[in-house]
Amino acid sequence: MFMNARVSLLLPRLFCAWASGTALVQSPPQPASQNGVFYITGGVGEDEVQAFRGAAPGYNLRMTFASKTGNYLSDIDVTITSGAGRPILSVRTEGPFLFVRLPAGRYQIGAQTRHITETRKIQVPAHGGADLRFYWEDPDRHGVVRICKGCPEKARS
DSSP states (O other): OHHHHHHHHHHHHHHHHHHHHHHTOOOOOOOEEETTEEEEEEOOSHHHHHHHHHHGGGOSEEEEEEETTSOBOOOOEEEEEETTSOEEEEEEOSSSEEEEEOOSEEEEEEEEETTEEEEEEEEEOSSSOEEEEEEESOTTTTTOEEOOTTOSSOEEO
């Protein structure tokens, strides 16, 4: 009798834990479009990262933005132009990932954060995809002179 009472008290808790766990599963991000080019951006939080991993095969250009210290970055201004210099996409990221569906061809990617621009050229294949990773110095510390008490001299970040 005591065992059945414990189980009957435990079952509702297990069900609630199970139900709340399934409710937290992030649905795939909804693509936006610009100039007929579909893209998704985001990746904040573990659930959203998992959703982006699931959506990745549907995009042939996948970009990740991070600092060299390993922190993911968002609010990156990204511009994609065709090999002929025609503007294709101009977007500000909402997280560390930007996945884009492009026709096969050559493109130039410009990614800017805090007045520092990185430019890359890439060939997007007809089948499969391409991954680009952009890394910057830690934007909160780049070019900052830090003076610490007790240090024999100032340290430059």
